Amino acid sequence: MTEFADMRTVYGETLIKIGEENPDVVVVGADTTDSLKTKPFGKKFPNRFFNVGIAEANLITIAAGLANEGKIPFASTYAAFLPGRCVDQIRNAIAYPSRNGKNGLNVKMVVSHGGLSVGADGGSHQQIEDIAIMRVIPNVKVFIPSDTISVENLTRIFVQSYGPFFMRLARSKTPIVHSKDQKFEIGKGIVLRDGSDCTIAACGITVQMALEAADSLKQEGVSCRVIDMFSVKPIDSDLLEKAARETGGIVTCEEHNIMAGFGSAVSESISETYPVPIRRIGVRDRFGESARDSEIPLLLEKHGITSIHISNAVKEIRSKTR
Amino acid sequence: MGLNYYHIFKRVKEARKLVIKGITAAGSGHPGGSFSMAEIMGCLFYKFLKYDPKNPLWPDRDRLVLSKGHASPGLFSNLAVAGYFEKSEIETLRKLGSKLQGHPDFKCPGVEFCGGSLGLGLSFSLGMALAARIDKKNHHIYTIIGDGESNEGQVWEAAMAASKYKVDSLTVFLDRNFIQQDDYTERVMPLDEELVGDDISEMWKNAARWKVGDKWRAFGWNVLEIDGHRIEQIVKAINTALQVKGTPSIIVARTIKGKSVEHMEDNPKWHGVAPNPQISPIIDLELDCQFLISPSIIAGDMTNLENEVKRAAHGRSDFIHLDVMDGMFVPNKTFDYEKIKQLRPLTTIPFDTHLMINDPVKYVKNYVDAGCDIITVHAEVCDESSFGEIHDVLHSNDVSVGLAINPDTELPVWSEKFIPTLDQLIIMSVIPGKSGQKYIEATHEKTQRIYKFLQDKKFEGLIEADGGVDLTNIESCFLDGARVFVGGSAIIGQKDVRIMICEFRKKLMHARRKLLIQKAHSLGGNDLVNKWIDLHEVGKKKTELLQIAKEAGFV
Numbered sequence: 079m080t081e082f083a084d085m086r087t088v089y090g091e092t093l094i095k096i097g098e099e100n101p102d103v104v105v106v107g108a109d110t111t112d113s114l115k116t117k118p119f120g121k122k123f124p125n126r127f128f129n130v131g132i133a134e135a136n137l138i139t140i141a142a143g144l145a146n147e148g149k150i151p152f153a154s155t156y157a158a159f160l161p162g163r164c165v166d167q168i169r170n171a172i173a174y175p176s177r178n179g180k181n182g183l184n185v186k187m188v189v190s191h192g193g194l195s196v197g198a199d200g201g202s203h204q205q206i207e208d209i210a211i212m213r214v215i216p217n218v219k220v221f222i223p224s225d226t227i228s229v230e231n232l233t234r235i236f237v238q239s240y241g242p243f244f245m246r247l248a249r250s251k252t253p254i255v256h257s258k259d260q261k262f263e264i265g266k267g268i269v270l271r272d273g274s275d276c277t278i279a280a281c282g283i284t285v286q287m288a289l290e291a292a293d294s295l296k297q298e299g300v301s302c303r304v305i306d307m308f309s310v311k312p313i314d315s316d317l318l319e320k321a322a323r324e325t326g327g328i329v330t331c332e333e334h335n336i337m338a339g340f341g342s343a344v345s346e347s348i349s350e351t352y353p354v355p356i357r358r359i360g361v362r363d364r365f366g367e368s369a370r371d372s373e374i375p376l377l378l379e380k381h382g383i384t385s386i387h388i389s390n391a392v393k394e395i396r397s398k399t400r
Numbered sequence: 401m402g403l404n405y406y407h408i409f410k411r412v413k414e415a416r417k418l419v420i421k422g423i424t425a426a427g428s429g430h431p432g433g434s435f436s437m438a439e440i441m442g443c444l445f446y447k448f449l450k451y452d453p454k455n456p457l458w459p460d461r462d463r464l465v466l467s468k469g470h471a472s473p474g475l476f477s478n479l480a481v482a483g484y485f486e487k488s489e490i491e492t493l494r495k496l497g498s499k500l501q502g503h504p505d506f507k508c509p510g511v512e513f514c515g516g517s518l519g520l521g522l523s524f525s526l527g528m529a530l531a532a533r534i535d536k537k538n539h540h541i542y543t544i545i546g547d548g549e550s551n552e553g554q555v556w557e558a559a560m561a562a563s564k565y566k567v568d569s570l571t572v573f574l575d576r577n578f579i580q581q582d583d584y585t586e587r588v589m590p591l592d593e594e595l596v597g598d599d600i601s602e603m604w605k606n607a608a609r610w611k612v613g614d615k616w617r618a619f620g621w622n623v624l625e626i627d628g629h630r631i632e633q634i635v636k637a638i639n640t641a642l643q644v645k646g647t648p649s650i651i652v653a654r655t656i657k658g659k660s661v662e663h664m665e666d667n668p669k670w671h672g673v674a675p676n677p678q679i680s681p682i683i684d685l686e687l688d689c690q691f692l693i694s695p696s697i698i699a700g701d702m703t704n705l706e707n708e709v710k711r712a713a714h715g716r717s718d719f720i721h722l723d724v725m726d727g728m729f730v731p732n733k734t735f736d737y738e739k740i741k742q743l744r745p746l747t748t749i750p751f752d753t754h755l756m757i758n759d760p761v762k763y764v765k766n767y768v769d770a771g772c773d774i775i776t777v778h779a780e781v782c783d784e785s786s787f788g789e790i791h792d793v794l795h796s797n798d799v800s801v802g803l804a805i806n807p808d809t810e811l812p813v814w815s816e817k818f819i820p821t822l823d824q825l826i827i828m829s830v831i832p833g834k835s836g837q838k839y840i841e842a843t844h845e846k847t848q849r850i851y852k853f854l855q856d857k858k859f860e861g862l863i864e865a866d867g868g869v870d871l872t873n874i875e876s877c878f879l880d881g882a883r884v885f886v887g888g889s890a891i892i893g894q895k896d897v898r899i900m901i902c903e904f905r906k907k908l909m910h911a912r913r914k915l916l917i918q919k920a921h922s923l924g925g926n927d928l929v930n931k932w933i934d935l936h937e938v939g940k941k942k943t944e945l946l947q948i949a950k951e952a953g954f955v
Contacts, residue, residue: 104531104534125533125534126534128530128565130557130561131557131560131561133554133557133560133561135519135520135523135553135554135557136523136526136554136557136558136561138523139520139523139524139527139554139558140523140524140526140527140530140558140561141527142523142524142527143523143524143525143526143527143528143529143530143531144527144528144530144531145527146512146513146524146527146528146531147527147528147531147532147535148531149531149534151527166517166520167517167520167523167554169517170514170516170517170520171514171517171520171523171524174514175505175506175513175514176506177506177507
């Protein structure tokens with residue numbers, strides 16, 4: 079049985095742990111601190127917690143000011159508003175300012191409610207452009223974790239490594255795909271299944287789908303390599319090149335517009351290192367819509383984001399490469 | 401402590417010149433907004449900010465956030481004057497590889513915020529202030545925002561948040577120059593009241609139309625409203641803001657875009673345009689030709705000097721001239737430091753105190769303590785050692801240093817070593833001792849001669865003409881090289897001080913225009929004269945300038 083856990087809860091708990099270890103960690107919220115589970119941090123460290131109200135531009139720029147003075151601010155709200163509501167602030171107040179060899183200010187943007195799986199709130203709140211927006215801003219690193227183990231590890235890495243980082247969490251509980259002792263490293267993908275016939279590179283909630291697709295393809299005698307590419311930027315070009323060389327084709331999976339998102343990032347990399355056929359699973363340049371929790375798999379299916387779609391894409395690639 | 405008036409004044413002038421130099425070399429940039437905030441910058445850099453140019457990231461430094469980042473030349477020029485980098489580097493502004501980017505950037509030491517995208521600086525400053533609170537640090541954060549910038553909604557998000565967090569370590573200046581890129585602010589997006597008609601000066605005439613301070617008050621801020629080109633008002637406002645606890649302060653500084661360069665003043669066109677290199681030397685001279693009026697209150701009712709101070713203040717004089725006579729250096733007696741102490745609370749206008757007393761070195765500290773901002777002593781009663789002592793006492797108390805010479809006295813040889821740091825030289829044009837005497841004509845020649853001599857000796861202060869100056873001779877005094885003008889019976893002795901000061905200024909303006917037209921002609925003949933005059937688009941300036949040029953036979 080697959081175990082599920084809530085990313086936001088783990089994020090909030092990890093913040094408290096690192097907050098105890100590092101007095102420079104501060105948290106900034108925008109009236110969504112209950113939802114983002116950062117409120118307990120505020121209870122524990124009232125002097126290092128700032129709720130600026132529904133004002134995302136202000137949220138980001140205050141965080142920048144705090145970071146400028148040596149703090150490590152975690153700025154959190156929903157993905158629809160961060161980056162949606164404050165691209166200019168991210169670019170000019172966080173990513174651009176650089177001095178003494180340090181690129182950008184040390185602000186950690188951790189958002190939840192990414193992608194279609196937000197569900198009931200509808201298309202207005204289903205952020206399918208955040209990877210695209212964030213990865214084109216110089217100095218910003220972009221992470222799409224697949225489970226709570228990733229979230230805990232990345233949150234810790236965020237404190238240890240300098241720079242503007244962005245991480246997108248899912249709204250709903252996510253299946254645990256990693257072992258407890260899994261090591262995470264910026265810019266390094268994690269091979270979850272080895273295989274030789276095709277590669278499935280996935281991020282976020284699509285990692286579990288990729289694993290399911292690989293399992294079902296295995297029954298049909300197709301050996302798939304599955305990689306969790308939680309580090310969308312910097313992307314693990316070496317691992318992708320190796321996969322391309324050894325498996326001959328790549329399917330990318332994301333809960334995001336296929337334009338300028340994760341699949342695009344993989345394509346950009348592969349096209350320069352070892353071009354092979356690529357199929358991108360993701361939202362095909364249209365908006366989402368409301369779906370109750372029980373209907374979210376149907377919404378994803380409507381947009382072609384399921385393990386079956388992934389399997390079909392693998393087969394399609396193999397028919398081309400043979 | 402005095403205002404350190406001349407210390408600030410000289411550096412403001414130098415910074416303005418560097419702005420012109422940088423923008424001219426770059427061929428683009430924003431002079432208008434750099435000049436509207438020039439005095440604010442000057443007061444911050446040379447009186448309030450704690451910083452170390454050799455250690456720009458010293459943790460305990462005060463922070464200066466220029467949120468209206470397009471005015472970066474106004475920041476860079478002051479960083480250069482303050483010693484963060486060589487002044488000559490201003491000519492690399494906006495060029496490839498320069499640390500002086502088009503907008504403030506960490507590439508330049510001393511820059512605290514990468515401005516440019518408007519509306520961000522206040523939030524950033526608030527973040528800085530919150531970090532300082534966590535760390536229990538006491539440094540102060542000064543932030544300059546623009547009025548056009550205030551269109552940005554984020555400014556008001558930050559206003560709300562700063563009020564919520566009660567950050568009293570934050571003082572904001574609103575550079576209220578009434579002009580943004582497209583047009584007058586009140587036409588693009590009114591902060592006060594919509595502008596009817598074309599005359600921006602309408603907004604200045606009626607304070608009831610100024611609403612922007614109320615907006616900030618409604619957001620819970622401590623609001624101070626001042627004339628943003630008056631050093632004494634800026635200093636007082638900052639001092640007040642620094643004492644207010646439990647709330648952030650905003651100083652609404654009413655300013656003039658392009659201030660100090662007539663053709664740029666109040667003209668939206670000069671928001672972001674570089675001067676023609678041919679015109680720059682004329683602008684440079686114009687910046688050297690700023691003038692100040694210092695009414696002498698002893699020309700009024702000696703039994704009610706309080707009222708004379710009020711009349712001068714009402715007349716918007718630049719200084720108030722206080723003639724102290726001891727009955728020994730001169731036969732008359734007026735008042736001493738005790739009286740000055742009583743007058744001091746009546747106004748913030750700088751006290752320009754002229755000590756016509758024996759042994760000034762003995763008494764000078766009393767006058768410092770009484771609240772004088774500029775103290776001038778007579779060369780006839782000083783020597784190198786006593787003047788050196790006076791010089792040091794004044795400097796260490798932020799009081800500007802003046803030296804005066806009588807009509808029959810020349811600058812003593814011992815004074816030469818003090819010339820580079822001297823703030824003011826009074827050249828008396830009457831025998832000191834009483835008001836109402838006639839101007840001694842020989843002073844014109846003497847002033848011209850001394851003016852030239854001082855230029856060669858790196859004098860950065862101003863010559864003050866004192867004695868018998870009136871509407872008939874003030875233009876000549878200006879052309880001699882004087883820049884501060886004491887008006888006794890010609891101002892205070894008249895019924896309406898305000899009108900007389902206006903008349904003085906008009907005459908001076910006329911003389912300055914004449915001088916600048918001559919300069920234009922010497923640089924580029926009638927062509928340049930016409931070109932320069934054409935720049936004066938706002939109001940009636942152009943017609944008046946053409947008249948002057950015609951009289952001079954240049955058009």
